[in-house]
Amino acid sequence: MNKTANPRAWLFVIPVVGLVAFNALIPLMTVVNYSVQETFGDNVFFWEGVKWFEQVLNSDRFHDAFLRQLAFTGMILAIEVPLGIAVALSMPRKGPWVSVCLVLMALPLLIPWNVVGAMWNIFALPDTGLLGRMINGLGIEYNFTQQPVAAWLTTVLMDVWHWTSLVVLLAYAGLCSIPDAYYQAAKIDGASSWAVFWRIQLPKLKRVLTIAILLRFMDSFMIYTEPFVLTGGGPGNTTTFLSIDLVKIALGQFDLGPAAAMSLIYFLVVLLLCWVFYTLMMRGEDR
Amino acid sequence: MKSQKWLVPTFYIVFLMLPIYWLLNMSFKTTNEILGTFSLIPLEFTLDNYRKIFTDPTWYNGYLNSITYVVINTVISVSVALPAAYAFSRYRFLGDKHLFFWLLTNRMAPPAVFALPFFQLYSAFELFDTHIAVALAHCLFNIPLAVWILEGFMSGVPKELDETAYLDGYSFWRFFVRIFMPTIAAGIGVAAFFCFMYSWVELLLAKTLTSVAAKPIAATMTRTASTAGYELGLLAAAGTLTILPGAVVIYFVRNYIAKGFALGRV
Numbered sequence: 001m002n003k004t005a006n007p008r009a010w011l012f013v014i015p016v017v018g019l020v021a022f023n024a025l026i027p028l029m030t031v032v033n034y035s036v037q038e039t040f041g042d043n044v045f046f047w048e049g050v051k052w053f054e055q056v057l058n059s060d061r062f063h064d065a066f067l068r069q070l071a072f073t074g075m076i077l078a079i080e081v082p083l084g085i086a087v088a089l090s091m092p093r094k095g096p097w098v099s100v101c102l103v104l105m106a107l108p109l110l111i112p113w114n115v116v117g118a119m120w121n122i123f124a125l126p127d128t129g130l131l132g133r134m135i136n137g138l139g140i141e142y143n144f145t146q147q148p149v150a151a152w153l154t155t156v157l158m159d160v161w162h163w164t165s166l167v168v169l170l171a172y173a174g175l176c177s178i179p180d181a182y183y184q185a186a187k188i189d190g191a192s193s194w195a196v197f198w199r200i201q202l203p204k205l206k207r208v209l210t211i212a213i214l215l216r217f218m219d220s221f222m223i224y225t226e227p228f229v230l231t232g233g234g235p236g237n238t239t240t241f242l243s244i245d246l247v248k249i250a251l252g253q254f255d256l257g258p259a260a261a262m263s264l265i266y267f268l269v270v271l272l273l274c275w276v277f278y279t280l281m282m283r284g285e286d287r
Numbered sequence: 288m289k290s291q292k293w294l295v296p297t298f299y300i301v302f303l304m305l306p307i308y309w310l311l312n313m314s315f316k317t318t319n320e321i322l323g324t325f326s327l328i329p330l331e332f333t334l335d336n337y338r339k340i341f342t343d344p345t346w347y348n349g350y351l352n353s354i355t356y357v358v359i360n361t362v363i364s365v366s367v368a369l370p371a372a373y374a375f376s377r378y379r380f381l382g383d384k385h386l387f388f389w390l391l392t393n394r395m396a397p398p399a400v401f402a403l404p405f406f407q408l409y410s411a412f413e414l415f416d417t418h419i420a421v422a423l424a425h426c427l428f429n430i431p432l433a434v435w436i437l438e439g440f441m442s443g444v445p446k447e448l449d450e451t452a453y454l455d456g457y458s459f460w461r462f463f464v465r466i467f468m469p470t471i472a473a474g475i476g477v478a479a480f481f482c483f484m485y486s487w488v489e490l491l492l493a494k495t496l497t498s499v500a501a502k503p504i505a506a507t508m509t510r511t512a513s514t515a516g517y518e519l520g521l522l523a524a525a526g527t528l529t530i531l532p533g534a535v536v537i538y539f540v541r542n543y544i545a546k547g548f549a550l551g552r553v
Binding site: 002003004005006007008009010012013015016017019020022023024026027028030031083086087090091092097099101102103104105106107108109110111112113114115118119120122123127128129130131133161164165166168169170172173208211212215218221222224225229242243244246247250251256259263266267270271273274275277278281 | 292293294295296299300302303304305306307309310313321322325327363367368370371373374375376377378379380381383386388390391392393395396397398399400401402403404405407408423424426427430431434446484487488489490491495505508509519522523526529530532533534537538541542544545546548549550552
């Protein structure tokens with residue numbers, strides 16, 4: 001769309017900038033402040049320079065949490081994206097079932113995150129939960145509160161349950177926007193359904209899938225509540241992802257300096273990803 | 288091949304519904320039954336768990352607190368986002384693209400990074416443990432979301448509409464309220480829905496900023512889970528009740544929900 005230059009448009013934006021800046025800049029400056037200082041309480045602070053940053057970047061604990069985070073994000077993307085596309089492809093295009101599918105599939109997205117955790121906790125408990133009972137009934141020993149592998153699989157499964165619908169909804173919206181003429185042309189050419197998928201549907205889905213992948217990437221990168229309620233980061237530290245670790249250091253141990261330094265590193269990583277996201281998303285748009 | 292297509296969504300939906308069913312099932316059981324026997328349907332059907340929630344103030348106040356700050360947040364977010372989104376969709380101005388990107392970074396910021404500074408910030412303003420504090424804190428990610436969604440919807444409205452209205456002698460605000468807002472009513476509804484939803488599902492900040500007076504239902508639940516031991520039935524009933532608001536309104540936004548999740552970009 002052609003936009004007119006209008007410097008006074010700033011007036012429209014001021015309330016938004018004010019509110020968001022209050023929430024974003026002041027806390028961010030607080031974090032920066034803590035990240036370079038040491039305190040022994042009583043509001044007495046000492047300048048420490050980059051000590052905390054070095055400490056965090058060199059600590060095994062941070063490396064482990066970061067690697068766990070990357071592994072988790074990689075796993076859920078590898079499952080959710082193909083599964084989401086598969087479900088979207090086989091959903092009906094019209095008729096009364098469309099609404100039923102959309103409403104039921106969107107339901108997990110609207111459940112408070114701690115309830116998702118609590119629900120999966122109840123669902124997967126080895127003695128009282130349906131899932132735990134079923135797996136143990138198959139003769140496989142399963143207890144996600146004690147076995148690291150089981151805890152991981154349960155967390156991943158929970159995320160797949162929670163967020164695959166996001167990919168489904170976006171992919172479905174993308175599929176519905178492909179004009180019928182494309183399919184008719186493919187039919188005349190005698191294209192197989194596989195060819196239709198690779199040559200027509202997937203290229204047309206590129207934009208929505210970019211959005212879906214990047215949203216999932218970023219939201220899973222800051223996941224906190226669901227695994228915290230489900231496993232509490234355990235057993236041991238096996239499901240302690242970045243946010244959980246950060247909250248443990250900041251609010252649990254009250255180690256302000258290291259927590260602040262870790263916050264900033266974490267935030268910079270997210271910021272970088274955000275920029276990639278923005279660039280990719282805005283690419284096709286004429287602005 | 289073609290006739291079996293319905294199997295995939297069906298299996299998927301069954302998979303989605305199983306944990307929800309289990310939660311519902313648990314909520315109608317007594318604690319004894321949950322711990323003692325294993326059954327697919329409640330054997331001693333009871334409404335005690337729900338009765339407890341609706342009669343015990345610590346429980347139902349949790350819901351009232353959550354709804355209060357969620358509504359305040361939605362009203363603030365949408366009303367300040369409306370003019371801003373209009374500016375972004377219609378005008379070029381100094382730093383517009385940078386500002387638009389900066390807003391997005393706040394939607395993507397991990398709340399864990401902000402938990403401690405928020406606590407101190409709102410304590411300093413003596414807003415700790417008030418509904419306003421949580422409502423304002425949630426603006427961090429909800430205002431950017433609302434701006435992006437609304438901008439997406441507004442960019443779909445041809446500019447000729449604005450120009451015609453000005454030619455007809457409408458003042459800006461009269462045009463905005465009388466003509467433009469009704470035109471993008473669906474977008475406003477979707478933005479409000481998403482603000483409501485993200486504020487409703489968020490726990491970390493809400494929990495950090497409250498202790499007693501404004502404690503959200505989600506925090507009440509986690510506290511029950513850890514202190515009162517295994518009152519699973521009660522927990523399940525409380526969980527079921529938190530699903531309801533979303534389940535009720537979801538029908539109205541079903542066709543726009545993809546657009547909302549994609550920040551107005553599908």
